[in-house]
Amino acid sequence: MKKFIALMLAMVMVFALCACGNDSKNDTDADAKDYSSMTLDELKAELKTVNEGKLTVATSPDFAPYEFYSLDADGNATLAGFDIAFAQYIADKLGLELNIVPMDFDGTLAELQAKNVDIGMAGYSPDPKRESIMSFTKIYYNGGQSFITSKAKADEITSLEAANNAKYKIGAQTGSIQMDLAEANTPDADNIGLTKVPDIIAEVVSGKLDGAFMETIVAKAYQAQYEDLVIVCDVPYEQEGSAIGVNKDNEVLLAAMNLIIDEAINDGSLQKFVDEAGILAVGDKYEGLLDDAGHVPAADDTAADTAA
Ligand code: ARG
Numbered sequence: 001m002k003k004f005i006a007l008m009l010a011m012v013m014v015f016a017l018c019a020c021g022n023d024s025k026n027d028t029d030a031d032a033k034d035y036s037s038m039t040l041d042e043l044k045a046e047l048k049t050v051n052e053g054k055l056t057v058a059t060s061p062d063f064a065p066y067e068f069y070s071l072d073a074d075g076n077a078t079l080a081g082f083d084i085a086f087a088q089y090i091a092d093k094l095g096l097e098l099n100i101v102p103m104d105f106d107g108t109l110a111e112l113q114a115k116n117v118d119i120g121m122a123g124y125s126p127d128p129k130r131e132s133i134m135s136f137t138k139i140y141y142n143g144g145q146s147f148i149t150s151k152a153k154a155d156e157i158t159s160l161e162a163a164n165n166a167k168y169k170i171g172a173q174t175g176s177i178q179m180d181l182a183e184a185n186t187p188d189a190d191n192i193g194l195t196k197v198p199d200i201i202a203e204v205v206s207g208k209l210d211g212a213f214m215e216t217i218v219a220k221a222y223q224a225q226y227e228d229l230v231i232v233c234d235v236p237y238e239q240e241g242s243a244i245g246v247n248k249d250n251e252v253l254l255a256a257m258n259l260i261i262d263e264a265i266n267d268g269s270l271q272k273f274v275d276e277a278g279i280l281a282v283g284d285k286y287e288g289l290l291d292d293a294g295h296v297p298a299a300d301d302t303a304a305d306t307a308a
Contacts, residue, residue, distance in 0.1 A: 035255035043256040055096040060105035062287040065277035066123040071284040083121040085273040106175035120245035139241035149211040171212035178213035
């Protein structure tokens with residue numbers, strides 16, 4: 001009897017679902033909805049974010065031209081970079097207010113893992129090791145990896161093989177895939193993790209570090225500031241390109257982001273953001289975190305590029 005009732009109930013439910021019409025293809029399988037086949041408007045109707053009405057984004061602004069602070073003539077700092085411009089584009093498409101939270105790079109990973117933010121935009125490589133703590137969108141920017149040194153050591157350190165020597169100190173950002181590249185390519189060297197990219201650059205230029213692993217476009221941006229910086233070679237890396245990290249709970253947002261990435265690539269916006277960030281990045285800038293009052297910290301003044 002129980003079985004019969006259950007069967008009847010199931011049949012009633014199937015009828016009810018069919019009666020809903022065909023405006024949504026996924027009604028019959030609500031648990032495993034195929035969000036990737038929905039339109040942006042359909043996704044927006046279902047979208048929830050950690051702070052209602054807002055898109056909360058973690059970033060690490062030490063990474064020109066991805067994200068950094070652009071300084072005006074009075075030294076006032078404004079967040080800039082192609083990730084930042086793209087974040088605004090995404091928020092506009094979603095009809096949300098943009099709320100960017102700057103922090104150290106390893107902090108962006110932790111905040112996404114803790115689900116305190118909706119997305120992380122920090123020039124992420126879609127590292128499979130991170131897939132348990134975030135979902136990755138498709139690639140929105142194709143970049144590569146480089147090994148850098150200073151002019152003073154460029155004659156000696158001419159390749160990764162030459163750099164792989166116990167007498168060398170090699171830098172990479174803590175928590176980044178560059179740390180893995182260091183372990184894979186220069187395992188015999190003393191590989192050192194530093195929290196902030198500008199500190200790595202400063203130490204390579206001053207000779208405290210003998211070399212470092214760095215995103216190619218970032219190394220090039222720093223070369224405009226430090227003429228003693230030398231890009232030795234490309235470093236092979238399987239997960240080429242940058243993706244956006246999405247809160248693992250939010251499949252609707254992930255699907256929406258993938259649609260928006262397509263749109264931004266196709267309408268030329270992304271290329272425009274990259275070009276504009278490239279121009280801003282050679283001007284006065286600061287890479288790191290501001291103090292509580294929103295100013296470039298006094299102790300870090302020397303790290304700001306005020307030469308231009
Ligand atoms: N692409 C590298 C990674 O995902 C480095 C990203 C560093 N980003 C930053 N904003 N400092 O590990």
